[in-house]
Amino acid sequence: MTFKAPLFAFLILLYAFQPAHAAEKAVPGIINNTTAKEITISTPDKNLSIVIDYSTGCVVKKLSIKGKNVLSASGIYTGLRIGGDKFSSAEVLNNIKVTNNTQDITLSNISYTAGVKETWGFKLNGDKIVWNITRDYATDLHLEDMAFPKWNFANLNVWKGGIIDNGGMVWCKYLKEVNDTYGVHTGGITFWNAETGNGLRIAPHIANGKSIASAYSHSPAKEFTFTQLLTDAPLKQRYNLNRFVAQKADVFAPFDIKKGTATVSYELQYIDYGKEYSKGELPGIDATVVRELMNTTGRYGVVDNTIVGANGWLTNWKCLHEPFFAQIGMALNDSNYTANMASNLNRERDVAMLPDGRILSRWHNEAGDEIPGTYNAETGYYEAMWGYTIDSQTGYVINASEQFDLTGDVEWLRTHQSSCEKALDWLITRDSNNNGLVEMMNNNIAEKKASDWLDIVWASFENSFVNAQLYEALTLWTNCESILGNKEKAKYYAAVAQRLKTAFNKPVEQGGFWLASKQQYVYWRDNDGSVHGDNLVTPINFAAIAFGLCDDADRKALILDQIEKRADAEHLFHWPLCFDSFRKEEVSGGNWPFPKYENGDIFPTWGYLGIRAYAQYDKAIALKYISNLIEQYKKDGLSSQRYSRTTQLGLGDDILAGICTSITALYRDIYGIRPKWNRMGLEPNLLAKLNGTEFKYKHLGTLYTLNLSVNNYVMRSNGFTISSKAVFGANKTGNTLSYYPNNAELAVLKITATTKKAIDVKIIEPASSTLSWSINSADTYQITLQGLQPASAYTVLINNRAQNVKTDTKGSFSIKITCKGATHFVVKRL
Template sequence: MIAVLGAALAFLEGAAHAGGQGAVRQDADRKVVTMTDGQGDLSLRLRYDGKCMLDQITVRGRQVAGADGVADGVRIDGQWYTTRTGGASPNVAAGKNTLTVRGIVYGKPDFQVRETWYFKTKPDGIEWTIQRRYPTAATLQDTGFPEWNFAAIDTWKGGVLGNGGVVWNKYLASNDATYGAHTSAVTFWNPDANDCLRITPTLPPGYQGAVRFSHQRSGQQSMHFSVSKEELKPNHELRRYLPDRGDLWAPFQVSPGEVRVTLTLQAPSYRDAYDRGTFRGVDGDGIRELMNTVSRYGVIDTHLTGGNGWLSGYICLHEQWYGQIALALADPNYTANLAATLNFERDHAIGADGRVKSRWTYDAGDAMPGTYDEYGFYEAQWGYLMDSQTDYVIDAAELYDLTGDTPWLAGQKATCEKALDYLIRREVGNTGLAAMRTDSEREHQGSDWLDIVWASYENALVNAEMYYALTHWADAEDALGDTQKASSYRAFAARLKSAFNKPIGEGGFWDPANQWYVYWRDKDGSAHGDNLVTPVNFSAIAYGLCDDPARRKAILDRTEAEMRKEKLFFWPLTFSSFLPEEAASSNFPFPTYENGDIFMSWGEVGVRAYAAYDPALALKYVQQTLARYAKDGLSCQRYLRGSQEGAGDDILAGNCMTIVGLYRDIYGVQPKPNRLYLEPHLSRELNGTQLRYLLRGQKYVIDLNTNGSAITANNCTIRDTSPFAVNAANNSLEYFPGQSKEWALSVTPAKGQRVTIQIASWPTDANAPRRWTELGSGKGKAAYVVAHLMPNTVYEWKIGGKAAGRLRSDGAGSLRFATAWDGVAREVEVGRPIPCKPTPALRATPPATGRVIRIDIAGSLRKSVSCKPFPSREGWREAPGWVCKGWGAP
C-alpha cells in the first residue's frame, strides 16, 4: 500500500525541474544565436543574416522545423511580406540567458511593420515576446504572428488546442487543406518520438487570438497565429475547414500602434504531459491517443463543441454525451469550452417557447427550409428531433457535476426549465410520457437521433432521455434552492417511469412476448420498432427506467446472444429489420445505415447497461473498440454490419463513447458538484489500474481493485470496498460514504506526513461505531473530524482496540481529535454514544443573574460552571441525564 501511495504522490507533487536557467550562445560571424532551456529539451536557432527567423527548432533532440522555419509576416493586397526575406540585418544583443533583436522591418513601402523580439531562456522553456508596431490603419488579408512551419505533415500527429479541441493532421492530408479555430494555445505531439512542442501565447487585454493550420504544397505543415482587436470571421460561410485552400479567415482591420504578444514555448515528454495513469487489462496508450484525437475532434471552435467534428462541421444538439466526454477527458479547457457552447446555444438556439433547434453547421445544406439562422442553428430536414430538448438539459446538468459552478448553473436554470416544460406540455394524459410532433410513421418524419427512422407520437428513446433529464435536473434545482421545482420534476419522472414500463397492451413500451422494449407507439396505439433497438433498450437500463432484474437480464442476455451469433465487435442499432413503412427507403435492404449498421456513439449507454450486470462483458467491448482504433483510428461515421468495415464521410467524435463508458461505468469515475464519486464495476484483469485524474484544478490518483479501491490527494489516501467519494479541501481530504452528498470524515495530515485510511465500517446510524485503519509515515499528528454524529454527545474513542479517552461532539454533531502513530497499521474507532446515568440526578440552582449555577450531584456541591439558565429560575430542578455546558463526562 505504501508503494501505491508513493506512486500516487509522485503524480500529485509533480517532478522537480532540473537544470538552470538555460543559455544563449551567439555566433556573430555566422549571424546565428542558439537558445536552449535549462533542461536541454528545447533549442531554438535564430538567423539574422539579412533576415530574421528561427530556422531550427530542436524538441528533445529532434529537429522539427521546415525549410521556411518560423517568421513574422503580413499579407496585404495579395502579397506576403515576412521577416524571412530581404531587409537589413537587425541588431542583436545577447546576454547569459536573454536575447534582444531590434530593427526588424518588413512590409510595403507605404506600410512598414517594425518589430522587436525578446527571448528569455528558463529552466523548462523559452519565452519569446514579439513587439509589433503598425504604422497606419490597414486591412490585413492574413498574418503570421508568428507563422510556424514544420518539416512535414507527419512531423506531429496533431496538436491539442487551448479550447480542448485538436488539429488531427491525418485530416489535413491533401495539399492546401486548412483548419482553424478561435484559440491561441496549442501543444503539438508525436507519440512515437515521445515529444511535444507546447506554445502558449499571452495576448494583450482586449485582443483576440486565432490559429490556422495548413498542409503546404511544399509538404510542410504551417500554423499561423493571428492577433486582432475583433474576433476573426470565417471567410467562407461559417466554415472552419477548407479542403483545398488557405484563405480561412476574412480580412481584418489593424490600427496604428503597438501590439505585444508573449509566447511561452516548452518541450515536455508527451507521455508525462498526457499521463493518464497505469492501465491493466486494456491498451493504455490507445486510450491516451483515442482521447487526444477522437474525443477532442468534436470541438469545431470556441463555443462550438459537438460530436461530429470539423471536417463536416455539424453539431447535433440532440446528443446527450458532451458532458460525459468532458468527464473522461478531464481537460479543463474542454470543460470550459463546453460551458461556453451551452451558453451560446442558450442565447441563440432556443426559442421563447423552449424549443431547442436540433443542429448547427457551416451552411444550410440539410436544413428544414427557412430554419437556418445567422448563427448556424437550424432544424434538420428529416423532422423536429425532440431529443434536442432532453439532451441540452442532460449536458448542462452533467457539466455542473464536473464544475460545481453554481452561478453558471443559475444562468442555465430558466432555459433548461423551458426546454423540459416544452415536452411536459406535450404529456399524453397523465402518463408522464411526452408526445412527438407526429402522430404516425406515415408522416415520414424523424423525431430523434435516428433521424430517418419514422419514430412517432410516444417515442421510447426520447422518453427514456426525458426521464434521465428530469431526475438529473431535479438535483440541479436542489442545488439552486428550488426544491418545489425539483419535487415537481421528480413526480413527473415517476409517472413517466410507471407508464414506460407497462406492457404494450396496457399503453407502455414493454413487449412481454419478446422481452424487450419497443421503440414507439403511434397515436392509434399501435406499437412499432419491435426489433430490439439497442439505443432504446440500453437507455432504459442505463438511465434507471428498467430496474427489474428479470427484464434487464432478458434484454442483455438476448443482446449478447445475437452479438455472438454474428461475431460483431460492437453493438448495432438494431438486430433485425424495421418494417418498410417504419424508416426511409435508404435504410433498406437490411442491414443498412440506421436500420442495422454499427454507430459507436451509443457505446457509453451500452457499457453502462452491462457494467453492473456483467463487468467482463462490458470490458470486452472496450477492448474491441481499442483494437479497432489501433486499426483505423475510428475515422468513420459508422461500421457496415456485413463487413464490419468503416464507412461514411461524416466522421463522428462520438466514436469515443465506449472509452467514456470505461471511465464512467467500469472504473466508476463520476464527479459530483462537491466531490469525486467512485463506483467501480471491475473484472479482475483490471486490478492494479491507477488513474491520474484532474477535477476542478485538483489532481487525484485513483487505485482500482476488486477488493477495494482508493483515491489519493493532499498526501492522504482513502480506501473503501464500497462506493464512496472524496473531496480535496485545503490541506485535507474529505470522505463521503456511499452516495452521501455531505462528507462524514475529514483527514488532515501533518506537514510532511502521508496517511492511508482503510474504511472498515461507516454506518448511516449516528449511534453506530465508525471504524477505520490508519497507516502513515512522517512525524506529527493527523487531525480528524468525524461529522454527522449526535450533537453535544459523549463518544468513546479507541485506538488499536484500546480506549483512548472520551470526546464530546459539538452542537453540529462533529468530533475533532488527532493521532500520532508508531509506524504500524492500527484501527481507530469512534464508538457508540455513552448514555448519561439517570441517577444520581443532576440538580442546579440558577442564581439571579442566570449566568452561574451550582451543580449538585447526590446532594453534594461539586462545581460551579458557566451555563445557560434553566427554564425555571426558582428552587431546585432535577434533570436526569442532564449535561451542562462546561461539565465533563457524567
C-alpha cells in the first residue's frame, strides 16, 4: 500500500508534535520522558508523586505531597562513605539503563564506585509507590557511613516530626543545631505536618539476616535529612551509647559490609494524618491536643529499640524507677510501641537485673551519673549516684503486669514470672523489724542519699512512696500469678499486700504513715523513729488513694479537699510535688530556697496519680486538671522537665515523657479504657459534658468502637455490640460472646451463636443475684451462666416466661433458645 503525499505529510507532522515521552508510558501512572531523562510516578489519587532524574546520575529530585514538593535540591539518593571519600548515585557518570516492564520500571547500571552497582525498581501498588533498591558489592568493604537511601527534605519545618515504627518519634524542632543527629535501629517512619494534615509513610521490607537503621539530622544546608542504612549486623554507636549526638553528623560507628547483594523495598504512601491518627469525637476535650501531646511528648521517651523510658533521646536517659510506661502504651494504642515495650522489659530482665533480684535503676549513654563501679559500658545500666532508688523493683513489676494486659501473651508473661518474683522478694525481705513495711537501703537523712524517684530528697528507711508502689505491684502481680496457675504464690503476695496496707494506714505514733494532726500521709520514717515529709507531698498522698491503700472515705476527703483548696488558692494549673517546704537537712541544696525543683515545683509526671485519686472522689476536679494540662500544651507544647511553682513556666533541659500521664489517665480513669489480657474492659467515670464521646480502640487484634455517655456505655466490634449502664468487659472468640460483669476475671455470661452473625446484647441488670439482659439480634443461641451458687435452683425468665434450672457442681448451667426478635432474659436464684 502506498500513501498519497498529503496524507503521508499529515501523519509525519502528527507524529512530530506528539510529546517526546508519549511512547514511553508503559504503565499507568509511570511516565518516562526519555528526552529530559526523567521518570514521573504518581499514585492514582494524585496525593503522592515522585520524579526520578537519571540525566547525570540517579536521584529522586521531587517528592510531592498533594502537588507540593517537600524535598530540597539535593533530593533522595543512595551512596556510601569509605574513609574520607563520599560516593553518591547522584553523581554517576556512566549511562543509566532504563527498562519499561509491564508492571514496573527499572533503572540499572548505577555504579558510583569500584565494585558497587545498584538497580532501582519502581512500581505502583494501589495508593503506594514501591521502590526496590538492590545493591551488589563486588568485594568486602569497611564503611564510615551509608545512604540506602538518604532523604533530604527542604527544611526542619516540612514535618513536625515522625512516628517511628518502634513506637517512638523524632521531633524536628529538637534537631536545633547543624548536624544534630538522632539514630535508631529501625527504618520505618510516618512523617506528619499537623497544620496541613499531610503525612508520608515510608515502610521498609528487608531480607532476613539484614539489619536496618536510621539517622535523622539537621544538615549544613539547613535541610532535615533522613538516612537509612542496611547492614549485615546491627550497628553500634559511634560515641558511647549515644542515640542523639549534638552537632555531629555521624551517630553510628564504622561497620563492615561483606561481598554480596543487599536488597530493600520501600513502600511510600500518603497519609491523611488527621484521619489515620484520629482520637475520635471527644466532647469537652480538645482531641487535637490529645493527639499531638501523645504523638510528641508521649512517644519521646522511646530512645531506641529495647530502650523505652521517659527522659528520652535528647539526653539519652531512662529511669527504670517509673511505673507508667505500659500505661502510656495503653493510651497510645500503637502496636509498635507495645511490641517495643515488651522487648524493653525483656532487656531489663536480662541485663538490668542482678542475680539477687535487685534491678538497676537507670540507663544512660555514658558514665558519670552512677554510684562508682555500677555503670556497665556495654549495656548502659547502673545505680544512680544519688542513692539506691529501689522503686525500680516496683516499676518493673507494675510495667510487666500492665504490659501483659495489653498483649494477652501468657507465654511472654511466663518468661517474666521468675524475674518478677525475684524483684518482689528482694524488696519484701527488706523488713528488718517485721512490721509489714519494707525498708530502703539508706537509714536516715544524715546519709544524704535518696531512695526513690525524688532523687535529691533524702527519703530514708521506711518510705511511704515506695511502699505504696509495692502495694500496687503486689496487687497486680497477684492476679498474674493466678492467671499463670500458681495459686499459692498468688495467695502469698495477696497476704503480703494486706499486711502492708494495714501497717501503712496506722497512725505515725503506731509505726504507720497517717498523721492525723495534719490530715495527710507522711513521706518517710528514719531508723531512729523520726518522721519526715509532713509537708503535704502530693505523689505520696495521691498514691495512697489511687492504689487503694487508703479506702477510708473520711481520710480521702481530708486529703483531697485540702490539696484542692491549696492548689486553687495559688491558681496552679497542676499539682506541685509538695505544698510546704521540706526542712533544709531533708533535701539537697539544689532544692533551696522553697519552692524550687523537687522541693515545691510542679512535676506533671505524677499527674496520673492525682487524676486517678480524684476520679474516685470528684470527677469534676479530675477533669479540671486534665483540661488545665491541655491548655498548657497550647501555650508551650509541654516539652519541659517541670514547671516553676511561682511563674508556672517550663523549666529544665530534660523533657519528661511522663508529662503526658494526665492524658493517659483521661483514657484509663475517665473514659475507663481497661484492656485486659483476655477481654476489652470499660470502667468509665464520666461527666455529662463528656456525653457522646466516641473513638476506636484496637485490642488483641479486634477493633472496637466505644461510645460513652453517663450510665450508657457501648462497645462495638464486627462481631458484637454490648451496651450497659455499668462497667464491664467483653470479648468474642469464634461465635461465642463472653460478658464480664465489673470487668472482673470471670465471664459470668456466655452467648454462643449458631451462625457468624453479630450478636447484639443490652445488659439491664449486672448483679449476679439478679442478672438480666436482652438479645436484640436474631439467631439460635446457647446461653451459659457461670459463677453462680453450685448445685442450686434458679429461675430463668425469657420474655416473662419462666423455666427452672439447676446449676452443676461448678455453679453453671446452659440453655438453648432461638431469638427471632428482641428477647429479654432474667436469671434469679430461687
